[in-house]
Amino acid sequence: MLAAERRSRLLAExxxxxxxxxxxxxxxxxxxxMTVRRDLDVLAADGRVDKVRGGARSPQPGIGGSRDLATQARRNGDGKRAIARRAAELVEAGMSVGLGGGSTTWALARELRGIDDLTIVTNSLPVADVFARPDRADEPYTQTVVLTGGVRTPADALVGPVAVASLEHLHCDIVFLGVRGIDLTAGLTTSNLLEAETNRALVAAGARAVVLADHTKWGAVGLTTIVDLNEVDLVVTDAGLSPEAEETLRAHVAELWVAADGDD
Structure with a gap:
């Protein structure tokens, strides 16, 4: 049975x-x-089910940050999952990993659940939920550090001075950042001033900084700059990026990975 057919039957049930x-x-x-759990992760990312402890339910009415995030995740969902799978290759057991807010870092969080003994530093409440204590004894338990306090964004990320102050005392092996846009002049941008400040602190806390941005972010410019292109170590994007854009981006970033789409 193909994955798409299996998920369709799962959703119907x-x-x-x-x-x-x-x-x-x-x-x-x-x-x-395990196959069911992986399929539910994909369906939840697309906003078609709500994951609950031990299973799933039909989406409940109401508005919240996780719903907004699920809406974002549906946009170029295949590309974001491809980016997440490729980025997960950078993470090894025992690492301290910083994850910013956003739908692509949310996708990466689900990829990292199977890696043992990680310490996750995040200001994203949906990302933190991914790493909640497992309901099965044979699943790895991942310690989660959530930055408390600050202003809550529509995507349920905690930003502002309290989050920044917390990050100043933390040191991550690697951090992953989502962005609103990538532009040669404006650099890596976001639409939220406080989020930009918090993301700068997240980049500073990491020994290595990686940006996760699907091809739709190329040429887009948010309200404020997080950091310049040369201040991150790696950009991971998807195969939708045009050859011309790829050539240009490679000339301005330290390293660029283009994640190939594949059957998940």
Whole structure:
């Protein structure tokens, strides 16, 4: 059974029941529980189900940061998942990993759940939820550090002076940052002034800074600059980036990875 067909059946079953447990879904579809969990991650990222402890339910009415994030995640979802898979190659067991807010870092968080003994430093509440204590004893437990206080953005990220002060005392092996846009003149930008300040502190806290940006971010400019292009170590984008844009970007960043799409 192809992944798309399996997920379609999985979605139909959750909608039929309103809510369903992972073991029951695995039996119904004739696949492993791990396969069901991965499929639910994809469906949740697209906003088609809400993940709950041990299973999933049909999306509930209401407005919140996680809903806004799910809407963002649907835009070029395949590209963002490809970026997340490629970026996950940089992370090894035992690392301290910083993750900023945004739909692509959210996708990366789900890729990192299978890596043992990580310390996650994040100001994103949806990212922190990904690393909640697992409901199965054989899943790795990842310690999570959430930056408390500050202003809460529409995407449920905590930003501002309190978050910045917390970051000044933390040291990460690697940090991953999402952005509103990438421009040769404006650099890496965001639409939120306080988020820019917090993201600058996140970059400073990392021994290595990696930007995750799908091809739609090329040429886009947000309200304020986070850092210049030469202040990050690596940019990971997707295969939708045009050859001309790729050539230009390679000339202005330390390193560029173009993640190839693949069946997930």
């Amino acid at each position: 959750v909608r039929r029941q309103g809510a369903a447990a992972v073991p029951d879904l695995a039996v119904t579809l004739g696949v492993s529980e």
